[in-house]
Amino acid sequence: MSQSSGIRQHLQESLRNSSALKVSYLVDSCGLSLESAKSNSRFVKLVSSKKPDSVLALFKDHGFTNDQITSVIKSFPRVLSLSPEDVISPKLMFFSSIGFSTSDTAKMISSSPKMLSYSLHKRLIPCYDSLKSILVEEESVVKCLKRGIRCFSLKITHCVSLRVSICRELGVPDKSIKWLVQASPFTFFSRERRFNEVLNRVCSYGFDPKKAGFVHAMVAFDCTSESAMERKFKLFQCFGWSKEDFVAAIMRFPNCVTVSDEKIMYTLEYLVNNIGLQARDIVARPVVLSLSMEKRIKPRNQVISLLLSKGLVKKEDINYFTILKLKSSEFMDKFVLKYQDEMPQLVQPFTSNR
Template identity: 40%
Template sequence: MFRFLCSRQLLPLKHRRIHLGFLQQNGFFIVKSFTSAGSLPESNQKPDEEKRHSLAVSYLINSCGLPAKSAILASQRVLFQSPERPDSVLNLFKENGFSNDQISHIVRKHPLILLSDPEKSLLPKIELLRSIGVSSSDLITIISSNPFLFKSNLKKRLIPCYDFIKSVLLVDEKVLTTFKRAPRVFLGDVTNTMAPNIALLRQLGVPTSTISFLVTNFPSSAFSKHTKFVEAVHQVVEMGFDPMKTAFVEAIQVLFKMKKPKLESRFELYKRWGWSKDMALAAFKSSPNCMVSSEEKITKTMNFLVNKIGSPSKHIVTNAVVIKLSLEKRIIPRWSVVQILQAKGLAKNNLALGTFLKPTERKFLEQFVIRFQDDFPELLNVYQGKMSSGRRISV
């Protein structure tokens, strides 16, 4: 039974003279091309191109697992005389542990990869990734999420990018972390973007460790377009951030996330809680991420801290980092434990927020739970019961 899966509307104008009929036999699709009524004169037909187009659609469906519509669209860019080259590309992926579904996903995102030379173009790039410690599972994740890495020239783009990032971070472990967080950084322009951005930070006296923190944790901001990077740095300097502190580069990445009107709206929101603009700016300087949360999140957290815990609003300015913490997973569970200890006279009633909200999980448990577990074994149950994520903690 013939099924026509390609209509005039699916193809660009220049391809409308070609219709593709699909004959399904035993689970496979056979592609047949023919000329529709009212098409261009016979002298203008290109039988060889039609044949290659038909072959590409058939291959994309049968060998790559693409849906018919995706195969038709992809075939406009992928034409070949024989399946020898595409077969070698698929085999390379299979040899490196890619599943059929993962290969299909890669081909759908980057169809032209089927025309690449596996030995000269693809394999050297895979070997580069393995040389910096990319595991087999990470390799699959990285390439599946960004197959366009294979479009970049190894010697002119990928290796220079790696060498530059390595010169900043010094160790491959950090390079790998950076690359996993933002695979596209390896497609960056060292001369016009990466190097000038890092040079600017060094000129301002930003410590090497802080630059490393920015590159490792926020690579997309660190290697953004130079003009935008300069603008963000200029704003941070104008606000009075200290280049010697980590908050300086944290503020840079916040400005990349938030446009000026949105940032101003956060200042106005904190104003409703009694903060002056200087107080809001001080909070921003101590913990830049206190501005990133949604208005709803900030409002709920401030309401709990001020009206439930009873912390004066102005005291939160110096502990603005707690605003970013999860209300359900951290603030409420920890406050529930502290309340019990206060009721029993084992904790101060005016305990500063940072004392019990800032510590790591282990330190909090040691100081506020394990320490009193013999006399009050219910503390751990209270803590775990309040954690909405439902994860259990062993002590």
């Protein structure tokens, strides 16, 4: 055997041993399955177990469950190579300092562990400061980050002032801007082309920037492409809606465009064929399209049908849109408990649909 062949064989043997060691560590110490450990071992540097042991100990000291630790390692195995003292610990302390509880931090990191690789001073702190410049209250920033933890993955610092200026120039009030950032940070901090496209589409529908519906429409339109909007219009067209009806419904309840095609068809068919409503009447009350069929619309219709069949209520006194809007407790008091002595079966639609 030549010297070079011997060296190659020695290296290959060392690599096999190193790979086996890493797989064993990922399985035994981190809780990964054998298959997952094999696929992730190439991302792990393991000269000794000292550093990764320290990383795992740090997570446990900060309240991470074993399942959360396993999730972190599986999603971001390189975390085992990060310095626990210089890289990971300062970030965990930062999250604690801005108002995240121990359990919140563990949940956040386990859902998006790659953020531990982001620079604290160049990414995480500037992101937090940018959000705070709009939302002001620390509690609001924390709520925003809990809702859109991937904000830390966005380079938002350079676009904050520009986006705020654009919105203000259109006449969007600061309270609406604040709502938009907190409710849907990914809409507000989307790529420039995407942001302008959504803004232009909302304006083209005639939404008033001064009213809250404008920013609600931005969120809805950001979730719905133009082709999807056209497809939904054709669904409503099957029930006799005109383009003007469609626009009017969106103006009243922008989120109607985020309702799935199946849900739209199912709800409209039931309201028209089973309850007897006119499809055009729904234009003025499109919020009903978002209501649960099984938990609200069907059981309430069953109750009203029973009351009508026994003459306990009169058809001319029934407004289904008002009935569907009632809180559960109000509906129970007015239409179930009130007539329970005469018709104890009225409670059945609610118990059978839970």
